[in-house]
Amino acid sequence: MRAIVIRGPGGPEVLELRDVPAPTPSRGEVRVRVRATAINRADLLQRMGLYPAPPGDPPDIPGLELAGEVDALGGGVQDLAIGDRVFGLVGGGAYAEQVVVHERALARIPHGMGFEQAAAVPEAAVTAYDAMVVQAGLSAGDTLLVHAVGSGVGTMAVQIARAIGATSIGTARSAAKLERARALGLAHGVLPEAGAFADRVLALTAGRGADVILDLVGGSYVAEDARCAAVLGRILVVGLVGGRAANVDLSLVLRRRLRVLGTALRGRPLEEKIAAGQLLARRIAPLLASGAVAPVVDRVLSLDQAALGHEALHAADTFGKIVLVP
């Protein structure tokens, strides 16, 4: 099969389309003919040698999500059959024509949704839903603050918040992204000035602060998050494009009883990967089927254009996901 292989740590130029052996499904696993995958920031870090693949996943083929058709079954597979249309998360290897996944970690693609749309869903929607709803308990009536609202996760977070009755405030690097996020249900857009946004969020919440903060930026944003979190507010650290050093005022954390939760999907063990697949099937697919949540695709590239996609995501001039089609 053809796959994008990381030749060695480096820039987008190290991504190389090669012929590699197709993987074989073991007990409980299926092989999926990948019809579309999508790019994540973790792929860029992996390519640069900064975020090695988890043990047991392909070390040199990136790709954390996929949509496609089941094309081979391992022993003991019960719920899936050849030809089933599925999507889901993997620990790596999805920049390829075929990938092997435990059947219970996959979900069925809703009727009427194409592969390119479906491939834009798993990482963004599961990250947002798992962080905001499962871990932080976001509920109707809550206020959500989302940073990088134009990212894949951000565009999903705004729609999921609207679907469950929460109000969202978002930040982004440009007014244009905030404007596009409004169409997804964003109630208030805030353009940070010199990295500051807490005063604006406090003003928008009558001084109460945000109940849940989905932070895809990290770095100095976390100290600002603590300044504008409500009592018992949950700050979810999902990404670190703004850096890894946080200088937080612990007296705010203590007095407001804040919770700072780090989260990442990629390195989770099998039972949690399966839980993520079930979440995709039972919580997210119904929202897609009803139209309450729709994937946001910035552009579709062919698999051999993966390097171009990495450049675009690095430049952060995207809105939603970059999809790759093998």
Add this chain to the structure above:
Amino acid sequence: MRAIVIRGPGGPEVLELRDVPAPTPSRGEVRVRVRATAINRADLLQRMGLYPAPPGDPPDIPGLELAGEVDALGGGVQDLAIGDRVFGLVGGGAYAEQVVVHERALARIPHGMGFEQAAAVPEAAVTAYDAMVVQAGLSAGDTLLVHAVGSGVGTMAVQIARAIGATSIGTARSAAKLERARALGLAHGVLPEAGAFADRVLALTAGRGADVILDLVGGSYVAEDARCAAVLGRILVVGLVGGRAANVDLSLVLRRRLRVLGTALRGRPLEEKIAAGQLLARRIAPLLASGAVAPVVDRVLSLDQAALGHEALHAADTFGKIVLVP
């Protein structure tokens, strides 16, 4: 009644024994004749003007916990009667001969336990149990790391951990405190060197790290906590004697999916104060009654020696609680 009043922000000398009007119980409340109270670090901050009393609590009489006898009933009181021996938490006002509390926020003192012992329990045991078990889910088989193991909270944490089947590692400022904590069930004592303890904790856990960290120090300790927390580890920030500025490596927080939780009892609303009282009655009193957990009293002073008690707690040469008797 007599009470210790904070004359104005300042050192221990601003604590003054005065005659003040006795409080009157309202609907659902009882008045308790205080037989013993105890000193907390929050009292020292309040005295210095750094931590004003919550709205609705006496602004100038410190004291967050008490043991005594019910001596008057408000309307509608159902579960308590005059003469009942009770202990519990209040938002302030316990450095006094009488205090008014909602009946459901109080618990009965176990048979055979004296008032001085009972007064050493509520803040320390509820803080430790609520943080470690209720919020962080400490369970049998887990490893707990406790800082300031000789503090009131620390001495309770070690005993509660042992009672529920968890293993505890503790830090303290002196080898003598670590040695005394061993008698309470501490498995391993670590004497931090220049504020560093993470490497020792990793060595003691075969590289796995601690599942729950009860941090009464804060400041630079939090960055060390993150270095020696297990995957999905919970770091509970309970005190800030080490300072309020934390410089945490977010990449650890994200990859290990750590949870940093701030907690404080004093400012909680009525329903949570009641929940704390129920926790004292249903979870902690049975451990006291069985002897699995015993209060650790450093010394007993009379109420008019409150200033002396504040000096001793500030100097941190105590092991366990300082109790005051009106």
